[in-house]
Amino acid sequence: MCGIVACRTSRPAVEYLRVALRRLEYRGYDSVGVALRTVTGDVARLRTTGRINALDQLVDQWAGTRLDGAGLGHTRWATHGAVTEANAHPHTDCTGRITLVHNGIVENADELRDELRAGGHRFATSVDSEVLCHLVEHARARCGDLFEAVELALSRVKGSWALAAMEAQAGRIVVAANGSPLLVAHAPHGDFAASDIGAIAEWVDEYRVLDDGDVVELAASGRWSRRGGVAGQRPAAIKCTWHACDADRAGYADFMAKEIDEQPEAVSRVLDQLGGGIATGELWAGLGLPPFTRLRVIGCGTSLNAGQVIGHAVRRLGGIPTAITVASEAAEEIPDASQLCLAISQSGETADVLHAMESTAVSGSPVVALTNNPHATLARRAHAVVECAAGTEIGVAATKTFVCQIVAGVALMISALVATNRLASATANRLVDDLRRLPDQLFAAATVAKCVVPPIVDQVGTATGFIFLSRGAGLPYAAEGALKLKELSYRWAEHYPAGELKHGPLALISTGTPVVVIDNGDPKLALNMAEVRARGGHVVSIGPAGCDVPLADIRQQPWGPLESAVPLQIFARNLALALGRDVDKPRNLAKSVTVE
Structure with a gap:
């Protein structure tokens, strides 16, 4: 810190x-x-x-x-x-x-x-x-x-x-x-x-x-x-x-803009580094870890949101029970038998994650570190390391480390499922092909968002609070979108499962309230958006053709609508700049949180 x-x-x-x-x-x-x-x-x-x-x-x-x-x-x-x-x-x-x-x-x-x-x-x-x-x-x-x-x-x-x-x-x-x-x-x-x-x-x-x-x-x-x-x-x-x-803005106005644009290249680098051993199971086998029947993901902030995406993919692809643990609360958790712990930290020095490794939540279980720094303390303390290979990230608010954590973590889990006979090689090969399409999808999402997001920011820029909604695999992206907006703009932003609207959060909706919806194709989302509009809320949808921010080739994937991360980042950045914020160095925040 x-x-x-x-x-x-x-x-x-x-x-x-x-x-x-x-x-x-x-x-x-x-x-x-x-x-x-x-x-x-x-x-x-x-x-x-x-x-x-x-x-x-x-x-x-x-x-x-x-x-x-x-x-x-x-x-x-x-x-x-x-x-x-x-x-x-x-x-x-x-x-x-x-x-x-x-x-x-x-x-x-x-x-x-x-x-x-x-x-x-x-x-x-x-x-x-x-x-x-x-x-x-x-x-x-x-x-x-x-x-x-x-x-x-x-x-x-x-x-x-x-x-x-x-x-x-x-x-x-x-x-x-x-x-x-x-x-x-x-x-x-x-x-x-x-x-x-x-x-x-x-x-x-x-x-x-x-x-x-x-x-x-x-x-x-x-x-x-x-x-x-x-x-x-x-x-x-x-x-x-x-x-x-790595520490030069290369003509960009700020590091965040540069790092948003670096995401397609960074994802390609991760897949080039890991790709050969994903569908064969060799990536997992090379770590030398024992079989597991349960997964515990440990992280904080953006890394926790990435862990939610990885956990959803494991449940959907392998039917493996997954626990998502906030690192600072790990002392309250009870370990599961035959669990694998996936500890995620961009810097590898996050104090809460390091302390969680000594907690009852881990309790002697094998630990895989997922980090951008393979020489960090977390990497040295874990039983195995997978590098997310995002490259140097200067902006305090994570962008490319988020998408690279997801890609590296999902790749590792696909490999583990193949190696333990929970996933067919043919299915794994198809999933790897879909991962290979991500760089082009991220680039396309950035191109669209840079055109359509600025007018949206002009419409909602005076709002003091924002709500982010989604369902299923889209929910971690709603969480990340809300987190980015809070970090950069200093405006209130909360995320909810869309089905929870009627159980309390709907009281927050009034005329003009911005509600950002990550549309991952769930048919029930249309009803939730109608509920918001009926009460005067301003819906901003991100998803398939017809949405306010349309994403090409969006499909139901085990890792959810990863390309939605890009317009969410651009939305938060543009709003923050409109409010005169420093998007590279938000107030009260640090890139590497080395204290509890």
Whole structure:
């Protein structure tokens, strides 16, 4: 959620931090700051609640001692304490010698703060992260070494962290991780640490991901310890495949528009990657997992909606009972015998999903991770991984990751059903052929929606609330449409099964109320739309010929009307732009939600 970057470089660190922090903007933030070592061993700490442009101005106005090659940067998404400059990272200790940036939650912060205050430490904020800085300071006074001080301090902490601590006088930086992502890399430019490879990929060829409990000195041959002991073998280096063009809008007005248009290509890539083993069952067999008679899907937000689509396909094609579990509620669930858990997270770092893997809902069951990052924490903790291969997605509101999760998840389930003799190969081949048609269908849907959606937005743009309806396999798309509208426009939007209208939601309909209907061909939907129109509601239908947004070649598929996702995304984006919203960085939201 928050973004961390740290570096020790031969050139001034600020040159790298400025670029890296911009690469981290997509994660979402409400303040940003840097701590920069000067050539005299002091620290310039610059922070703002503005955007990174405001931080650039502070850096440009710096008139103090020349800056050197050690520094920390941070984008904060507030969880503890208001959005103020004082609460922004980096934090500092009582002496000003140690500065620290942190992503995560310190669960015993109040207890540690009281103990440190009793020992004479002075706190400037109520932010839990500041406790870590004073805890390192306290340990440093006892052991005399920054690396050992970080190890000692973290032995007292309950919670999650990715952190970087810098000792100004020596210019040393020590980083650590537990339950929150962090990676390190050595390159000709210097040594780097970051929450996300995209922040530093411009300068590195490969990187290593910290495991839980790792503490690492940021240096070419720096120490690496694991849970207080010397790491016997460092994690394998991962080749960096990120490209600078991934973070370029390529002439588009915003990343969301670019990523909507990238969906046909992304789906083709997923199918090219998985396609050969779908209808044969080899995709499933290659995972080495045991047979299952039940499926549990675990996710949050858009990933949960994608999971609903996958679950519906499994029930329809294989007759397999499926449970859909909201990750944050997994502790309340009871595991089913012989179940397979499909844990879905775009980033692979979603805290609620990671905690769900330790819950009673999973309870020793085999877990398949469906993620856009095959090196993420979720992938490392799961028994098997399927990559949704959407490519870099900068916009906070998911678009291409949603459709790619569905395609990859459905492909996996078709393969599993073939491998377990629940689905005939001939049927599987036909389904794969239908999946292969999706890129053209998505492209056609975008072409139509770009023409017909803007006038619709003009008609409903002043509405303060929206209802989304569908039935059966279309219902998860109604849920996703409502979610996109809320995320981007900040207007109320709810989804319902169309049959539930008469059981309460019909009271919300009055003259002009926009009701978006995803028409998946269910004949009962016509009656539901008539009920809405009879009460003055403004129906916007998405579906077959004759609908307000007509989709060509729409058919009843086990995965539902996937092409409807495109006009729903375009509708939400256009409405948000009409209201003056930032569609790439919606308020209060973050791309990678690494706290509960």
